[in-house]
Amino acid sequence: MNLQDAITVLKEKGYKTTGKRKDILEFFASEDGYRPAKDLIVHLEKKYGTISFDTIYRNLHLYYDLGILEKTDLEGEKHFRLSCSHHHHHHFICKDCGKTKEIEVCPMDSASAELSNYEIEDHKFEIYGKCPECLHA
Amino acid sequence: MNLQDAITVLKEKGYKTTGKRKDILEFFASEDGYRPAKDLIVHLEKKYGTISFDTIYRNLHLYYDLGILEKTDLEGEKHFRLSCSHHHHHHFICKDCGKTKEIEVCPMDSASAELSNYEIEDHKFEIYGKCPECLHA
DNA sequence: TTGTAAATAGGAACGATTACGATTTTTAGA
DNA sequence: TCTAAAAATCGTAATCGTTCCTATTTACAA
Numbered sequence: 001m002n003l004q005d006a007i008t009v010l011k012e013k014g015y016k017t018t019g020k021r022k023d024i025l026e027f028f029a030s031e032d033g034y035r036p037a038k039d040l041i042v043h044l045e046k047k048y049g050t051i052s053f054d055t056i057y058r059n060l061h062l063y064y065d066l067g068i069l070e071k072t073d074l075e076g077e078k079h080f081r082l083s084c085s086h087h088h089h090h091h092f093i094c095k096d097c098g099k100t101k102e103i104e105v106c107p108m109d110s111a112s113a114e115l116s117n118y119e120i121e122d123h124k125f126e127i128y129g130k131c132p133e134c135l136h137a
Numbered sequence: 138m139n140l141q142d143a144i145t146v147l148k149e150k151g152y153k154t155t156g157k158r159k160d161i162l163e164f165f166a167s168e169d170g171y172r173p174a175k176d177l178i179v180h181l182e183k184k185y186g187t188i189s190f191d192t193i194y195r196n197l198h199l200y201y202d203l204g205i206l207e208k209t210d211l212e213g214e215k216h217f218r219l220s221c222s223h224h225h226h227h228h229f230i231c232k233d234c235g236k237t238k239e240i241e242v243c244p245m246d247s248a249s250a251e252l253s254n255y256e257i258e259d260h261k262f263e264i265y266g267k268c269p270e271c272l273h274a
Numbered sequence: 275t276t277g278t279a280a281a282t283a284g285g286a287a288c289g290a291t292t293a294c295g296a297t298t299t300t301t302a303g304a
Numbered sequence: 305t306c307t308a309a310a311a312a313t314c315g316t317a318a319t320c321g322t323t324c325c326t327a328t329t330t331a332c333a334a
Contacts, residue, residue, distance in 0.1 A: 104251065
């Protein structure tokens with residue numbers, strides 16, 4: 001998912017493409033990893049002075065609902081990143097910089113064998129640690 | 138981990154075994170699954186009328202630090218359960234009742250191969266859905 | 275039994291997020 | 305291009321889970 005794809009999705013669904021909506025997408029396009037709302041607020045305040053929480057959270061939710069952003073809960077704070085791709089995968093997440101690396105392994109095939117009478121709705125597999133850059137910094 | 142084990146750990150480490158500490162352990166011993174602080178507060182208020190947040194959260198953290206409780210973040214709320222066992226495993230978590238089922242599969246063996254230059258500190262693998270009881274209720 | 279360190283009470287404060295009425299902006303259609 | 309309706313944003317208050325603070329109470333070792 002890139003900036004242009006996201007704008008296309010927005011228009012297709014009949015949402016308005018406002019300056020702030022584009023700013024938010026540009027922010028995530030320029031970042032490479034999961035970011036909390038806080039970082040986005042700081043970023044937009046540089047340009048606008050102030051920014052309404054409503055604008056931030058409404059659009060984060062909208063983008064998430066539209067599949068433009070992915071979300072994860074890190075220590076009680078929601079973090080977002082541009083949806084990265086098409087095929088199913090998981091993430092390594094750097095605890096220092098938030099950058100991610102895709103993990104191709106998915107344990108659900110073998111795990112679901114242990115859950116024959118259960119209804120599986122969702123799963124989460126994330127690995128946390130330090131990326132090579134942060135390790136040598 | 139059961140009630141008696143937990144009290145033994147408390148005493149060994151020099152912590153006092155107060156009535157409320159026992160109540161909290163009994164609560165988790167009687168429950169079978171992840172519970173939020175809220176549920177514990179409701180439970181203790183039945184007995185005491187009021188209960189200090191401080192008492193709740195201080196003891197949840199203490200038990201977690203001592204390995205008596207396990208913790209997971211579910212939608213921005215921390216949930217706790219008695220530590221269940223010795224060997225490494227993951228959980229299916231029922232979204233309706235919070236009950237858990239141990240999953241023996243762990244994807245880290247194969248996943249770490251994809252992360253040779255990364256420092257792995259932690260990982261999370263959880264499956265969410267409905268348990269057989271909630272499915273047929 | 276008693277001294278004291280630990281635990282609890284009660285409530286204020288905090289950080290992330292949600293909610294809301296008023297105002298502004300986007301955009302479709304005249 | 306102009307305009308009206310719908311949608312988006314603003315500024316701020318409220319909410320929710322959690323943490324923090326000081327005074328008071330309690331467990332337990334001596």
